[in-house]
Amino acid sequence: MLTTQDIRIVKSTVPLLEAGGTAITDHFYQRMFNHNPELQDIFNMSNQHTGRQKLALFEAIAAYAKNIDNIAVLKHAVERIANKHTSFHIQPKDYDIVGHHLIETLRELLPEQFTEEVESAWTKAYGVLANVFIDREEQLYQDRENSKGGWRGKRAFAVVDKIQESELVTSFVFEPVDQQAVMDYQPGQYIGIELKPNTSNHIEIRQYSLSTAANGKQYRISVKREQGQIQGLMSNYLHDHIQVGDLLDLHPPAGDFYFIDKQQPVVLISAGVGVTPMQAILDTLVAQGYQQQVSYLHACENAKQHSFNSHTQSICQQHGWQHFTWYNQGVPAGDTLGENIAIGFMDFSQVSLPLSQGDFYLCGPLAFMDFAKQQLLNLDVSEERIHYEVFGPHANL
Numbered sequence: 001m002l003t004t005q006d007i008r009i010v011k012s013t014v015p016l017l018e019a020g021g022t023a024i025t026d027h028f029y030q031r032m033f034n035h036n037p038e039l040q041d042i043f044n045m046s047n048q049h050t051g052r053q054k055l056a057l058f059e060a061i062a063a064y065a066k067n068i069d070n071i072a073v074l075k076h077a078v079e080r081i082a083n084k085h086t087s088f089h090i091q092p093k094d095y096d097i098v099g100h101h102l103i104e105t106l107r108e109l110l111p112e113q114f115t116e117e118v119e120s121a122w123t124k125a126y127g128v129l130a131n132v133f134i135d136r137e138e139q140l141y142q143d144r145e146n147s148k149g150g151w152r153g154k155r156a157f158a159v160v161d162k163i164q165e166s167e168l169v170t171s172f173v174f175e176p177v178d179q180q181a182v183m184d185y186q187p188g189q190y191i192g193i194e195l196k197p198n199t200s201n202h203i204e205i206r207q208y209s210l211s212t213a214a215n216g217k218q219y220r221i222s223v224k225r226e227q228g229q230i231q232g233l234m235s236n237y238l239h240d241h242i243q244v245g246d247l248l249d250l251h252p253p254a255g256d257f258y259f260i261d262k263q264q265p266v267v268l269i270s271a272g273v274g275v276t277p278m279q280a281i282l283d284t285l286v287a288q289g290y291q292q293q294v295s296y297l298h299a300c301e302n303a304k305q306h307s308f309n310s311h312t313q314s315i316c317q318q319h320g321w322q323h324f325t326w327y328n329q330g331v332p333a334g335d336t337l338g339e340n341i342a343i344g345f346m347d348f349s350q351v352s353l354p355l356s357q358g359d360f361y362l363c364g365p366l367a368f369m370d371f372a373k374q375q376l377l378n379l380d381v382s383e384e385r386i387h388y389e390v391f392g393p394h395a396n397l
Contacts, residue, residue: 002124007069009121014065016113017058024061025054027109032101039097041203042088061102064129071132076256082136083254086144087192087207089153090137095130102126144252149181149216154194154249160218162244166307169273170239171211171222174250184214186258187284188277188361188389191219192251197237206234209276209363209389210253213283219250222307224273257389259284259361265292265354267361269372271299271346274364275307277389281361286315295322295353299346299368302329313340324351348375355379362388 017024033040044053060077067073103123107114145152161173176182185191190207197204208221225239226232242248259266259281266285268278275298285294296316300306306325316323326346342350346368360376362369369388376386 002068002121002128006121006124009118010065010068010125013113013118013122014062016110017062017065020109022054022058024105024109025058028057028101028105029054031105031108032097035101036097039094040201042090042094042205044204044206064125068125071129078132078136079256082133082140083256084207085133086137086140087190087251087254088205089192089251092130092134095134099123099126099130140254144183144254147183150183151252154251156247157219157250159242159244159246159248162242165222166309167304168225169222169305169307170225171220172238172242174219174221174248175217177247181216182219183252184216185210185253186255187213187280188258189253189255189280190277191221191253193221193234193238194249194251195237197233197241199237200233204234204237205251207254207391209255209280209391211276211279213280213287219253222273222276222279255389257361257363257387260359261288261290262359263292265294265358266290267295267297267353267358269297269346269360269362269364271364271368271372272301272305273307274362274368274389274391275300277363278361279308279312282312282315286319293321293354293358294319295324295351295358297322297324297346297348297351299326299328299364302327322351346372346375348379353379355381358385360386362386363391366390 033043060081063074063077064071071078103119103126106122107119141152144150156177157174158177159172160175161171163171163173165171188209190209192205192207194203194205196202208223210219211222212220223235223238226235257277266281268281270278278296278298282294282296294316296312298306298312303309306327309325313323315321323340325341327341327343328345355376358381360381362372364372369390373386373388377383
């Protein structure tokens with residue numbers, strides 16, 4: 001139980017954390033992986049190289065310290081991170097390891113300031129936060145295990161189809177080896193894929209958005225081939241080596257970003273491979289016979305990288321839904337633009353949107369989502385009606 005004194009002490013260390021910045025998390029991860037190298041089979045080491053995981057951890061620690069007397073304001077971040085943890089099958093013992101290395105990191109980097117009093121307060125504070133995550137994650141594990149077709153941990157699946165969707169995106173369709181039912185999911189959620197590529201020294205776990213409506217029998221993901229040896233390790237391995245008939249392990253569907261039916265207009269906004277959860281939402285709206293207006297807005301580099309274009313156009317034309325695309329690179333010489341295609345950055349002034357009553361779902365690169373969200377805010381769309389999914393470590397727009 002945290003006392004008033006504990007809270008005061010933890011909050012007083014915020015300036016020290018901010019002054020230390022990501023040097024704290026650099027030291028933490030180096031220390032933890034040196035002492036517990038087995039955790040490299042859980043953590044996304046590509047995100048370690050890019051620095052995104054280190055930044056996310058630092059921001060989470062600082063946010064917790066600042067709001068330790070009002071954890072409720074971190075509810076959405078906790079939910080998003082807890083869901084992500086379940087797709088790595090994080091266990092309570094992992095929190096003990098992380099907590100030990102966090103405290104030792106603070107002791108080693110702040111030897112003068114990290115007094116016994118500060119250590120005691122931070123140890124208790126970490127324990128409170130760890131229990132928040134442990135309790136929520138156990139609830140998620142139980143809910144999924146008890147769902148029809150659900151399970152806990154990993155489950156063996158076979159690739160039953162591999163489909164080229166565009167120049168860089170390929171879909172993979174999975175069915176369970178045990179031939180039993182698979183649990184449904186909310187459109188917009190993702191699934192954890194676990195395998196050991198021959199191009200990596202570690203077991204790799206990645207999360208990929210499910211890219212079509214749930215059917216109780218199969219799962220489909222659609223993966224962009226990422227450029228770069230480090231960041232594209234898993235995506236390139238899937239594209240180049242995984243074929244129909246191959247087996248790999250899946251963790252149950254997870255994620256706090258998904259369509260919520262409020263029976264009001266829906267606007268789906270994506271860029272690049274951010275199109276994948278939007279396909280799941282779009283297909284679900286069709287299956288439900290959704291009666292409200294739907295707008296489907298997408299941005300990508302060019303026509304060759306425009307995934308699911310024919311499928312999306314067909315659905316939108318059939319239902320009278322708005323469909324508009326922006327190409328960043330234009331069109332080849334001699335080609336003409338369609339009436340629902342523009343060149344340049346996504347511009348909401350070019351389309352008619354339900355600004356006062358619609359729900360807006362965003363997915364794509366962080367810079368794109370920041371750009372799109374700011375446009376919506378400038379058009380007086382209330383923030384609670386803007387929902388977004390971040391690929392990779394947690395981040396706020």
